[in-house]
Amino acid sequence: MTIRLEIVTPEAKIFSEDVDMVTLTGTEGEMGILPQHMPLMTQLAAGEIVAQKGKDTIFLAVGDGFVQVTGGRVAVLTDMAVRAENIDEAAAEQARKNAEARLAEKVSAEEAAHLQAALLHATTQLRVRRLRKR
Amino acid sequence: MPSTRDIRRRIKSVKNTAQITKAMQMVAGAKMRKAQQAALVGRPYAELLNGILAEAAPRIASFKHPLLEARPVRKRAVIVVSTDRGLCGALNSNLFREAAKLDTDATTFIAAGKKGAQFLARTRRRLAAEFTYKDTPTFAEARAISRFAQDLFLEGGADAVDVLFTNFVSTLVQQPKTVPLLPVGEIRAVTAGVNAPAPEPPATGGPRTDVFEFEPDEKTVLGALLPHSLNFQMHQILLEARASEHSARMVAMKNATDNAQQLIKDLTLEYNKLRQSNITKELLEIATAQMAVG
Numbered sequence: 001m002t003i004r005l006e007i008v009t010p011e012a013k014i015f016s017e018d019v020d021m022v023t024l025t026g027t028e029g030e031m032g033i034l035p036q037h038m039p040l041m042t043q044l045a046a047g048e049i050v051a052q053k054g055k056d057t058i059f060l061a062v063g064d065g066f067v068q069v070t071g072g073r074v075a076v077l078t079d080m081a082v083r084a085e086n087i088d089e090a091a092a093e094q095a096r097k098n099a100e101a102r103l104a105e106k107v108s109a110e111e112a113a114h115l116q117a118a119l120l121h122a123t124t125q126l127r128v129r130r131l132r133k134r
Numbered sequence: 135m136p137s138t139r140d141i142r143r144r145i146k147s148v149k150n151t152a153q154i155t156k157a158m159q160m161v162a163g164a165k166m167r168k169a170q171q172a173a174l175v176g177r178p179y180a181e182l183l184n185g186i187l188a189e190a191a192p193r194i195a196s197f198k199h200p201l202l203e204a205r206p207v208r209k210r211a212v213i214v215v216s217t218d219r220g221l222c223g224a225l226n227s228n229l230f231r232e233a234a235k236l237d238t239d240a241t242t243f244i245a246a247g248k249k250g251a252q253f254l255a256r257t258r259r260r261l262a263a264e265f266t267y268k269d270t271p272t273f274a275e276a277r278a279i280s281r282f283a284q285d286l287f288l289e290g291g292a293d294a295v296d297v298l299f300t301n302f303v304s305t306l307v308q309q310p311k312t313v314p315l316l317p318v319g320e321i322r323a324v325t326a327g328v329n330a331p332a333p334e335p336p337a338t339g340g341p342r343t344d345v346f347e348f349e350p351d352e353k354t355v356l357g358a359l360l361p362h363s364l365n366f367q368m369h370q371i372l373l374e375a376r377a378s379e380h381s382a383r384m385v386a387m388k389n390a391t392d393n394a395q396q397l398i399k400d401l402t403l404e405y406n407k408l409r410q411s412n413i414t415k416e417l418l419e420i421a422t423a424q425m426a427v428g
Contacts, residue, residue, distance in 0.1 A: 008178045
């Protein structure tokens with residue numbers, strides 16, 4: 001018995017595989033989703049998605065977004081998603097520093113929001129990467 | 135009567151122009167394909183978003199959200215999505231002709247793209263904000279524009295927000311089009327991709343067997359989902375506008391290249407005629423001179 005995990009961003013479809021279990025972070029805390037989970041809609045907080053596939057465990061860093069669970073499918077809509085092994089630590093670190101530096105200066109509210117999002121993406125990527133380094 | 139040297143000079147300059155327009159045509163062609171591709175990759179996202187919205191739609195009756203509130207329209211805001219650069223045929227003029235039709239006093243404009251901002255400033259319209267977007271518009275840029283429009287709507291600065299952009303019909307045809315953005319009258323399905331088929335209307339009627347649980351609750355999830363779907367819609371509009379721009383530029387540049395080639399042909403003909411008549415004239419002069427001597 002498997003459940004299909006689909007992760008899409010506006011730019012691309014990042015992930016689409018049958019997995020045994022999905023663990024994700026909602027705004028209300030972490031939740032594990034097994035096949036035959038009841039239909040559910042929730043908000044996704046920036047953080048980590050862990051997918052169990054047989055003996056493999058797949059880690060992904062995601063931004064905030066929405067999750068829709070139907071009987072056999074977990075659909076994740078988010079603005080950013082990267083597999084842990086694909087995270088470029090140096091680039092993320094650089095992005096974090098840039099965003100922080102820019103935020104320290106005077107910026108418009110709109111740019112600040114943009115920078116906050118970039119900062120959130122970078123820190124999430126770094127956190128997941130460091131947590132899952134083998 | 136121009137001398138042969140003048141004509142030669144003109145041919146050379148027209149040739150240079152043709153070379154440039156040809157290069158621009160190529161670049162625009164490549165960019166157009168890229169822009170269309172970018173519009174297409176948003177499709178799976180749009181499908182999922184539509185799925186979620188379709189699930190949410192039946193619940194909307196009991197759901198109150200400020201973005202859904204329809205007020206009598208006294209003040210209107212229009213987001214004009216234009217290009218940053220010119221040389222794209224009548225694309226911007228067509229767009230601005232539509233914009234000029236709007237009531238100056240009751241309309242506030244939001245410009246996306248430099249040409250639109252210039253036009254609005256020139257015609258002294260009320261310009262609330264000016265945004266730029268990159269060659270391949272990012273989601274963050276779209277979010278900035280859409281957020282601004284939402285804030286304007288929520289603060290009462292506008293009772294309705296429309297978007298005026300150039301709709302991509304085909305490579306040869308782009309039409310200015312106005313779509314309503316706010317208030318969200320009903321939960322609309324978002325379309326994605328150039329020439330995307332209209333998505334199926336959310337199935338309503340008949341009790342649904344799969345009742346969704348919302349976490350933390352419907353209000354929070356839908357409250358976050360609504361602005362997000364607007365942001366996404368804006369993103370798709372920007373992508374579409376870019377695809378239109380590049381195809382319009384490609385066609386305009388192709389016409390320019392063709393015209394230049396024709397001009398070169400005509401000028402070359404004129405040049406040869408002139409050269410020939412000059413030679414004939416000289417020969418005549420020599421012959422006359424010889425006859426006079428002999």
